[in-house]
Amino acid sequence: MLEGLGDLARSEALAVASRHGVDGVVVLVADPTRLVLRWPGPVTPLLTLRTAVAVSRVLTFAVPRPRALLGDATLRVLSAAVADVVAASPPGTYQGLRLGMAGRDSSVARRLADTVAAAVGLVADDDGELLLRVRPSAAGPASGGAPPEPPGWDVLVRLSPRPLATRPWRVVDRRGALNATIAAAMVQLSSPAPAQRVVNLCCGTGTLAIERLAVGPVASMVALDSDIDALDQAGRNIAAAALAGPVARVRADAGAAPFPAATADVILTDPPWGTSVGDHTENRDLYPRLVAEAARLLRPGGRLVLVSHEVRLTDRVLADTAAWWRVDDVRRVFQKGHHPRVHVLTRR
Numbered sequence: 516m517l518e519g520l521g522d523l524a525r526s527e528a529l530a531v532a533s534r535h536g537v538d539g540v541v542v543l544v545a546d547p548t549r550l551v552l553r554w555p556g557p558v559t560p561l562l563t564l565r566t567a568v569a570v571s572r573v574l575t576f577a578v579p580r581p582r583a584l585l586g587d588a589t590l591r592v593l594s595a596a597v598a599d600v601v602a603a604s605p606p607g608t609y610q611g612l613r614l615g616m617a618g619r620d621s622s623v624a625r626r627l628a629d630t631v632a633a634a635v636g637l638v639a640d641d642d643g644e645l646l647l648r649v650r651p652s653a654a655g656p657a658s659g660g661a662p663p664e665p666p667g668w669d670v671l672v673r674l675s676p677r678p679l680a681t682r683p684w685r686v687v688d689r690r691g692a693l694n695a696t697i698a699a700a701m702v703q704l705s706s707p708a709p710a711q712r713v714v715n716l717c718c719g720t721g722t723l724a725i726e727r728l729a730v731g732p733v734a735s736m737v738a739l740d741s742d743i744d745a746l747d748q749a750g751r752n753i754a755a756a757a758l759a760g761p762v763a764r765v766r767a768d769a770g771a772a773p774f775p776a777a778t779a780d781v782i783l784t785d786p787p788w789g790t791s792v793g794d795h796t797e798n799r800d801l802y803p804r805l806v807a808e809a810a811r812l813l814r815p816g817g818r819l820v821l822v823s824h825e826v827r828l829t830d831r832v833l834a835d836t837a838a839w840w841r842v843d844d845v846r847r848v849f850q851k852g853h854h855p856r857v858h859v860l861t862r863r
């Protein structure tokens with residue numbers, strides 16, 4: 516899970532469970548980067564999660580060190596779990612098995628990867644699609660004054676050949692494109708509903724517009740950007756996604772959108788961060804204009820969800836325009852070495 520999105524992944528997982536009739540789900544661990552569930556049902560519905568980076572099956576072994584994972588009984592359990600994952604995908608999806616663990620060049624790690632891979636007809640490969648991660652499990656609880664349970668080791672078997680954050684619709688990438696998991700989280704924070712008129716300002720490759728339409732229909736969706744190449748790239752991603760409605764792509768300045776006032780229910784925006792896209796000087800001009808334009812376009816009660824790494828500039832602009840907004844949420848997330856903030860604001 517991406518830092519800052521744990522609560523959203525948890526509520527999405529519980530919503531998936533109820534949609535698919537999976538009863539008795541238990542949240543075992545929910546910390547900033549991990550959500551561990553007891554999931555008494557088929558795992559395929561979990562692969563529809565949009566706010567989780569990846570879904571893995573966790574196997575816990577009460578062994579003191581990774582070398583003990585090479586025992587026959589453990590290897591049989593591990594190989595069976597990996598074989599289940601391979602069998603659940605079309606033939607040829609998996610060719611290689613990749614091991615992620617501290618000391619993965621050690622002889623123990625190499626033997627583990629080679630043995631499990633061979634048992635399921637794969638080869639051990641640093642680029643393998645099937646990812647096994649080995650890590651110490653959390654210490655068990657102490658009881659009755661006894662010392663904590665010995666921690667043991669977890670083996671995580673990823674259930675998809677690529678991270679879920681790698682969306683099949685992304686046929687065109689571009690520097691500065693938003694992580695789709697963050698976009699999905701922003702969509703969830705916008706409280707999506709079918710009758711909404713949604714505008715995606717500074718749409719770039721269309722990530723926010725696509726993620727919004729992926730969770731359900733809207734009354735209208737506009738993706739706006741000043742860059743014709745970005746709009747073309749958004750068009751290609753939109754075409755590759757089987758979306759629940761059309762997207763009107765509009766070339767315009769985000770500070771002067773060609774729409775009447777109070778005609779949007781939701782605005783999703785990822786303006787330039789001044790790192791890989793745009794620069795800080797231009798942003799000092801753009802951000803106040805964009806926020807003013809969002810305030811003009813939104814009806815009272817409408818929502819602005821904005822992500823940016825321009826932390827101080829965003830705070831200043833929102834403080835200057837505080838009379839327009841009720842602040843519903845501000846959270847720090849993580850994307851490729853950056854810690855942008857997501858702001859959720861309601862137009863007063």
Ligand SMILES: C[S@@+](CC[C@H](N)C(=O)[O-])C[C@H]1O[C@@H](n2cnc3c(N)ncnc32)[C@H](O)[C@@H]1O
Nearest residue numbers: 692693717719720722740741742768769785787
């Ligand atoms: C951080 S990128 C958006 C990335 C997008 N979320 C994606 O996933 O591809 C910022 C976008 O703002 C656009 N932009 C910059 N200045 C703009 C302006 N004044 N009006 C509209 N769009 C602008 C850029 O062309 C760029 O596509």
